[in-house]
Amino acid sequence: MSEMLKITLPDGSVREVAQGTTPYDIAAAIGPGLAKAAIAARVDGELRDITRPLTGDATLALVTSKDEADALELARHDFAHILAEAVQTLFPGTQITFGPSTDDGFYYDFAPKDRPFTDEDLPAIEAEMRKIIAANKPLRREIWDRDALIARWRAQGENFKAEWAAELPAGDEISVYWSGDDWMDMCRGPHLASTGRLDPQAFKLTRVSGAYWRGDQKNAMLSRVYGTGWLNKKQLDLHLTRLEEAAKRDHRKLGQEMDLFHLQQEAHGSVFWHPKGYMIWRELEAYMRRAIDGAGYKEVKTPQVMDSRQWEQSGHWGKYRENMFVIPDEVPNTEDEGPVISGEADWMALKPMNCPAHVLIFRQGIKSYRDLPLRIYENGCCHRNEPHGALHGLMRVRQFTQDDAHIFCREDQIVDEVRKFCALADRIYQQLGFEGYSIKLALRPEKRFGTEEMWDQAETELRDAVAAAGLATDAYGWEELPGEGAFYAPKLEWHLTDAIGRTWQVGTIQSDRVLPERLDASYVAEDGEKHRPVMLHRAIFGSYERFIGILIEHFAGKLPVWLAPVQAVVATIVSDADDYAHDVTAQLKAAGIRVESDLRNEKINYKVREHSLAKVPHLLVVGKREAEEGTVAIRTLGEERQRFMPLAEAIALLKAEATPPDLRV
Structure with missing residues (x-):
């Protein structure tokens, strides 16, 4: 008699089933409607195929199309595999590489036998994909020995797949998925039970581009085919309409038509502001100055270049070095990754953020508890060495100006200061035309400074402040994001919703006990002893460049009269x-x-x-x-x-x- 397994369902009930029972079997036992609706399962929290046998006691949650995030992930993964099968059917000799899902669809990279693919190939590929979906081919998981799989790939001329499989540990078992009995791909899964579970009208191939194998320009150039995939045609149509509207609103296109700014290779990642564009900047800057003056901030200006020893002490050198512009631009490696100083030539770095400089201002002179909170503000120009491929108009640049401030305060002032910031941010976003936004709390990352007690306290304070401001509700999209905080502090994030429903993460406030400790900031408390202040890092725009780009797209260039460069x-x-x-x-x-x-x-x-x-x-x-x-x-x-x-x-x-x-x- 086979061993019986105990499967716990979401309602707490427990079913005893034979080993090898699948989630589909359990769905069918519950009812035919659920069996028809179930598309996958979460087994002990892991998303799995609906037909994959259970091998031990587990918790089980059946996934249907109502679980949209999981359903979209499955559909897009399947569309990518079907794309690869269709391409190899139409273009024999094409080698397959990888095909992941993306935020709104999928892509697959190919090594064509004869010529690179072009956009003209897409209609034929789409038609072949629909044939595969209509065939309702079962998608079947199978485990292969690594060496046997490598031998098969090589025999089929799939050199890229063979190379990747060869880098996996020897003796590993590797999962593959068959589409019917005539096509397979190496994949972790999961997948839907068959190709026919997809809506053949819910996808569209969008474009073809070049891509290097494994992202390295020294490697072979591949053809990357992009597509967008959804659960039904209605979702696809809505997405295509949004894309069409977003293209009309593209700030790069409107920036040229309105003569606001331009970018060019001579200063890659930095913006050339034209008179009309800079007028928008000046109006926003004046507006923000009035706001921060009214909120009790003191504006400062700090150096662009600082000694690298300051960045080592703050922790940025070890955590952020690859994103910094260093003078000279090559620093010898040492065991502690710190800078090497020799003779009179100190290593310097363009500042990627303003916070260490603001601590140095705070440290000038003795501070008393009566001086707190001290709110220091700067329209601070920063430089970050962003990857070339990540740069995008005003949205991702290498030189940018933050509406940056740091509030140095006592422990008993934190919640009230964060609450006041929430009110200030709310007023500014409303006045600038953003009626909808959500607030999220980014919690401690895996790699971080500070003790667990520090992080517990900081996260609790931010929760309490948002609750005190009345914003920790579903109406404000309140959500906690595990692992997404900065290395020195948790943070609240403001996500604006624009006119066509896109969200943009802009403002933040972080509760930091790490930098005051590392940079030796202190004040004299009522007891006459020195204490560490808490440092609240905060911004509302995030950066002027990116916020102006968001405004242009939100208003489709039709800026409010007070912001329009020519009124x-x-x-x-x-x-x-x-x-x-x-x-x-x-x-x-x-x-x-x-x-x-x-x-x-x-x-x-x-x-x-x-x-x-x-x-x-x-x-x-x-x-x-x-x-x-x-x-x-x-x-x-x-x-x-x-x-x-x-x-x-x-x-x-x-x-x-x-x-x-x-x-x-």
């Missing part, structure tokens, strides 16, 4: 109105409006189209009649009808809209 253009219909246009422009400038005039000998419809492309909020059209009556015709961006009004009324309207939200009565 109005006075355009003439006929040259007879030129003098009046000059007068209107002068009066608008006197009222503080950023205005330009367009007196070119062009048709008015041409002017309207051009200034609409540049996302100018208001076009004030003047002709002979307007000059005689002292009026203007206002065309507002995004509105079809124009409004006629006296010039004084138009000036009052524009002046109200051009007033920053924090200065409006």
